[in-house]
Amino acid sequence: MSETRFSEETIKVVNSIVSRYPEGKQKSALIPVLHIAQAEFGGWLSSDTMDYVASLLEIKPIEVYEVASFYSMFNLKPVGKCLLEVCHTGPCMLNGAEELVSYLERKLGIKSGETTADGMFTIREVECLGSCGTAPMLQCGRDFHENLTNEKVDALLDKLKAEGKQKSYVDQD
Amino acid sequence: MAGKKILLEHIDVPGINTYEVYRKMGGYRSVEKAIKSMSPDDVVEEVKKSGLRGRGGAGFPTGMKWSFLAKPEGRPRYLVCNADESEPGTFKDRYLMEKIPHALIEGMITSSYALGANTSYIYIRGEYFYVLRILEKAIAEAYANGFLGKNILGSGYDLDLYVHPGAGAYICGEETALLESLEGKRGNPRIKPPFPAVAGLYACPTVVNNVETIAAVAPIVNMGGDEYAKIGVGRSTGTKLISAGGHLNRPGVYEIELGVPVEEFIYSDEYCGGIKNGKKLKAVVAGGSSVPILPANLILKTANNEQRLMSYESLADGGFVSGTMLGSGGFIAFDEDSCIVRNTWNFARFYHHESCGQCSPCREGTGWMEKILHRLEYGHGKMSDIDLLVDVSKKIEGNTICPLGDAAAWPVASAIRHFRDEFEWHVNEPKLCLERNYGISQKHEVVM
Numbered sequence: 001m002s003e004t005r006f007s008e009e010t011i012k013v014v015n016s017i018v019s020r021y022p023e024g025k026q027k028s029a030l031i032p033v034l035h036i037a038q039a040e041f042g043g044w045l046s047s048d049t050m051d052y053v054a055s056l057l058e059i060k061p062i063e064v065y066e067v068a069s070f071y072s073m074f075n076l077k078p079v080g081k082c083l084l085e086v087c088h089t090g091p092c093m094l095n096g097a098e099e100l101v102s103y104l105e106r107k108l109g110i111k112s113g114e115t116t117a118d119g120m121f122t123i124r125e126v127e128c129l130g131s132c133g134t135a136p137m138l139q140c141g142r143d144f145h146e147n148l149t150n151e152k153v154d155a156l157l158d159k160l161k162a163e164g165k166q167k168s169y170v171d172q173d
Numbered sequence: 174m175a176g177k178k179i180l181l182e183h184i185d186v187p188g189i190n191t192y193e194v195y196r197k198m199g200g201y202r203s204v205e206k207a208i209k210s211m212s213p214d215d216v217v218e219e220v221k222k223s224g225l226r227g228r229g230g231a232g233f234p235t236g237m238k239w240s241f242l243a244k245p246e247g248r249p250r251y252l253v254c255n256a257d258e259s260e261p262g263t264f265k266d267r268y269l270m271e272k273i274p275h276a277l278i279e280g281m282i283t284s285s286y287a288l289g290a291n292t293s294y295i296y297i298r299g300e301y302f303y304v305l306r307i308l309e310k311a312i313a314e315a316y317a318n319g320f321l322g323k324n325i326l327g328s329g330y331d332l333d334l335y336v337h338p339g340a341g342a343y344i345c346g347e348e349t350a351l352l353e354s355l356e357g358k359r360g361n362p363r364i365k366p367p368f369p370a371v372a373g374l375y376a377c378p379t380v381v382n383n384v385e386t387i388a389a390v391a392p393i394v395n396m397g398g399d400e401y402a403k404i405g406v407g408r409s410t411g412t413k414l415i416s417a418g419g420h421l422n423r424p425g426v427y428e429i430e431l432g433v434p435v436e437e438f439i440y441s442d443e444y445c446g447g448i449k450n451g452k453k454l455k456a457v458v459a460g461g462s463s464v465p466i467l468p469a470n471l472i473l474k475t476a477n478n479e480q481r482l483m484s485y486e487s488l489a490d491g492g493f494v495s496g497t498m499l500g501s502g503g504f505i506a507f508d509e510d511s512c513i514v515r516n517t518w519n520f521a522r523f524y525h526h527e528s529c530g531q532c533s534p535c536r537e538g539t540g541w542m543e544k545i546l547h548r549l550e551y552g553h554g555k556m557s558d559i560d561l562l563v564d565v566s567k568k569i570e571g572n573t574i575c576p577l578g579d580a581a582a583w584p585v586a587s588a589i590r591h592f593r594d595e596f597e598w599h600v601n602e603p604k605l606c607l608e609r610n611y612g613i614s615q616k617h618e619v620v621m
Contacts, residue, residue: 071340
């Protein structure tokens with residue numbers, strides 16, 4: 001495993017994020033920088049990664065841990081290369097979110113919350129993603145996949161397998 | 174009645190997401206008008222006259238909120254846009270930001286000018302990070318065209334605008350939790366007072382407004398507050414974006430003139446086009462998951478048999494006995510086959526998951542409600558559980574630092590108020606209701 005350290009280019013991005021906040025308020029950059037760290041260091045936040053972010057922002061490691069453990073988008077354990085996050089809240093449930101989870105479970109041979117043996121996919125059920133008019137849906141990395149049917153799920157999984165990764169927080173296009 | 178479109182007037186114009194087209198369609202006029210011919214206080218005055226009310230859910234008069242902003246010498250003031258849209262049933266802000274990002278940027282500039290803010294932030298929920306990219310692109314275009322940065326339009330007024338992501342937390346839609354999060358902390362709401370208008374971001378005077386509220390400031394400045402106030406009905410002035418979901422033929426985001434009859438909104442082809450699969454309407458959650466659910470008869474007509482309108486006042490008619498709230502405009506329709514108990518459990522699970530854990534009544538109570546509803550739904554409930562739920566909801570309501578406690582209590586209390594027989598049926602016929610609703614074989618029970 002490579003050392004937990006951003007490239008010089010990423011450091012420039014981090015510095016420009018820090019510059020958005022007043023002098024001495026660099027802690028404000030914590031959440032955006034954690035997003036970058038998670039995307040660059042394998043899709044989750046190890047304690048090494050969190051300690052590194054703490055040193056970078058000149059704050060205490062505990063200040064990073066308490067934030068990382070509060071927000072649902074930060075993974076404190078490894079996840080698959082493609083994280084399939086199915087919204088299961090009210091309006092999505094009314095429009096087939098449970099059936100969508102069942103279909104993914106059958107198709108990938110894992111239960112919700114688990115990761116496939118090849119480390120490719122994780123299924124996770126999440127709370128409302130603001131896509132209630134286009135239910136059922138799932139988020140994978142940056143992208144929303146909406147109005148899902150079994151056929152659309154098949155095509156999505158094939159595409160993700162072929163590409164080998166999801167679009168992440170740091171992808172610019 | 175043809176709906177008046179203000180925010181979405183140009184939604185179908187190709188390229189409206191770009192600066193060039195947005196500008197050609199009259200975009201950024203409010204910035205020019207405000208900066209060149211109005212004082213900041215003049216802008217605040219127009220917003221007051223417009224009667225605009227917060228579009229995020231609380232419905233508090235925006236002009237009044239602005240007038241509370243403290244203006245101590247030598248300290249910065251901030252405008253923070255709340256784009257943390259997370260209330261189940263609500264997706265209008267995402268739609269507006271994605272389709273017409275400059276509408277928000279323009280509103281941010283005009284509003285920042287009115288409040289004397291030189292640095293403003295848009296706090297957007299982390300899950301919307303593809304929208305964050307869209308906003309950043311729009312902001313870069315605004316800088317390139319002299320609407321942001323130093324000396325805007327040669328006026329001497331400076332403004333920097335940044336987008337800041339959250340990372341998955343409903344609670345950060347509460348304005349003080351949002352500010353904590355923006356400072357790089359856990360999203361724990363603050364005790365008030367002091368209110369953000371006095372001590373907000375970095376303990377400086379701060380206004381936090383919803384995306385749609387800020388976007389509405391541009392047309393208000395353009396047409397004048399008095400003209401805007403003529404749109405709508407009574408104290409519900411202007412237009413509102415409604416997110417329509419659930420069992421509707423045409424779900425989506427609709428801009429309505431406040432005062433459209435609920436019946437027309439649900440059934441007319443201009444809006445939702447009726448209930449899916451030709452079924453009957455059973456119930457509606459009119460303003461996002463936290464507002465009281467109403468059965469079909471009470472959402473279409475008030476208890477006094479008057480037509481119910483899509484307005485702050487009409488939806489609230491009857492209080493919580495027979496009314497509800499406009500809230501964030503997250504409109505969820507349930508067809509005749511929907512199980513109210515299952516939906517109530519679903520919402521209770523949401524609030525339990527999203528409770529920040531700071532206040533005991535909410536942290537513990539939301540867990541209790543989820544557990545009790547789960548056992549009712551899965552056939553292990555007792556008749557006494559129904560009153561126990563009401564009791565727990567009453568112990569949460571009003572006893573927490575922030576409104577999440579109320580938001581968790583209301584859906585449970587209202588579901589039992591209007592659909593008690595359905596809860597009783599779950600106790601009396603557990604096997605029947607599981608079979609009817611889901612078919613036991615297909616659904617695994619969630620182990621708690």
